[in-house]
């Protein structure tokens with residue numbers, strides 16, 4: 001396993017790093033049975049970079065590519081009964097998804113903090129992992145607030161992504177696509193009136 | 197000599213493309229075994245122009261699909277390919293990153309050499325792929341992001357004779373269409389409107405034509421159009437006739453600029469290559485689809501004793517066959533890139549020429 005934190009420069013490093021990791025592990029590309037990749041949410045460019053590379057490699061080798069979201073990876077390592085994963089979104093919004101024993105019970109969403117709590121499970125107790133659980137609960141009514149506790153979750157590594165990928169190899173997963181949770185920032189053009 | 201077979205990948209703007217080309221670098225033309233282009237026009241139409249983030253998203257989900265289709269159509273697997281060529285610049289960075297990443301995955305997975313290609317070189321060498329044009333030749337690149345006259349001296353050696361100092365002609369057509377509400381892409385829409393219009397009714401500026409050099413300027417045209425349009429509007433509805441006359445006048449000014457400056461470049465080219473008996477002016481880029489532009493250039497070429505080589509329309513606009521062919525020529529010369537290949541949003545073909553300051557709304561590529 002290798003990791004290098006970077007704010008930019010993924011584009012040069014990702015492919016050489018994969019080649020190095022294979023070398024270190026004394027695994028020939030020819031012997032790979034699959035490739036797992038994080039889909040996001042996170043940097044749009046970073047997600048595209050990883051997904052495009054993984055899909056290229058998978059096509060060349062005719063092996064499956066498995067996409068794993070950050071939510072899925074965190075829920076997987078935490079492995080609790082009822083889990084809410086919340087991450088920091090844009091402009092004070094939250095990104096979140098709920099899981100029951102590793103299976104998602106809601107779609108991943110980005111929502112304003114003030115209403116995000118409405119996606120929380122209405123029954124039972126749940127563990128909150130990720131960066132924004134306190135903010136999430138701060139907007140919730142008492143009855144909801146009392147049913148959740150913030151917990152620590154170990155950081156996500158490429159090893160964890162690979163483990164999840166390994167588990168899913170047998171299943172027919174769809175091709176990985178980047179997880180944006182947000183429409184592209186663009187405004188449609190106003191119509192031009194010339195003869196009226 | 198055995199021919200080479202190269203896979204090409206292109207995603208620098210708003211087409212996701214993959215193609216397989218076979219041939220000998222020293223004995224063009226090449227053979228296009230497949231040429232797949234997924235056009236994104238519909239995705240961008242509502243915005244009146246290419247939205248970079250929308251383009252990047254579409255590329256990331258289509259690149260491998262295009263590659264698979266190109267291989268299938270060529271009846272090959274990657275085993276039968278000698279190298280993988282990919283556009284590494286210039287262009288919109290989001291699409292470039294996805295294309296280069298996908299190509300790296302393919303190269304690593306199939307254990308094939310990777311070759312990063314300059315998109316402009318792709319356009320420049322199209323005349324060799326299609327018509328087997330020999331070095332040296334003169335190239336006019338007229339597209340949505342570029343307007344350059346290049347002397348293509350030899351494989352990989354480019355000398356820029358001139359460039360636009362502001363907008364590219366395709367961009368000027370697109371902005372004209374946007375101002376008049378004619379839809380996107382603007383070039384074909386303006387050309388259609390211009391049919392039957394009177395090009396002499398409105399007076400459009402002919403910028404830089406009196407100057408020495410081979411540079412262009414198109415931004416004045418756009419301003420002139422806006423002023424004339426506002427003037428007409430102030431007097432009431434702008435009639436079909438007015439619109440046709442405006443488009444015809446604008447188009448005629450573009451054609452005149454392109455033909456006259458190309459004429460100057462042809463004279464320069466002959467001076468520096470006196471030994472060439474049958475000089476060629478090759479044209480590439482989407483604006484070469486315009487019939488008035490083509491006939492203007494044909495006339496100019498005839499006057500200067502040049503023959504005009506204009507590739508089929510599908511190979512004038514962005515495609516991956518031109519990238520595969522450029523990759524084939526580079527690979528044949530022993531050039532490959534390693535897995536650290538980095539996309540370059542700006543990447544002039546002639547790196548010795550001065551960058552032009554203030555150029556280009558679509559990513560300052562010159």
Ligand SMILES: Nc1ncnc2c1ncn2[C@@H]1O[C@H](COP(=O)(O)OP(=O)(O)OP(=O)(O)O)[C@@H](O)[C@H]1O
Nearest residue numbers: 339340341342366383384481482483485486513514
């Ligand atoms: N019939 C036409 N008349 C004039 N312009 C046209 C016509 N058809 C297409 N165009 C213009 O050609 C441009 C598209 O060409 P092309 O795909 O070669 O450019 P690009 O890829 O956007 O730019 P670049 O290659 O410089 O990055 C658009 O600006 C379009 O309006």
Ligand SMILES: [Mg+2]
Nearest residue numbers: 209339513514
């Ligand atoms: Mg182009």
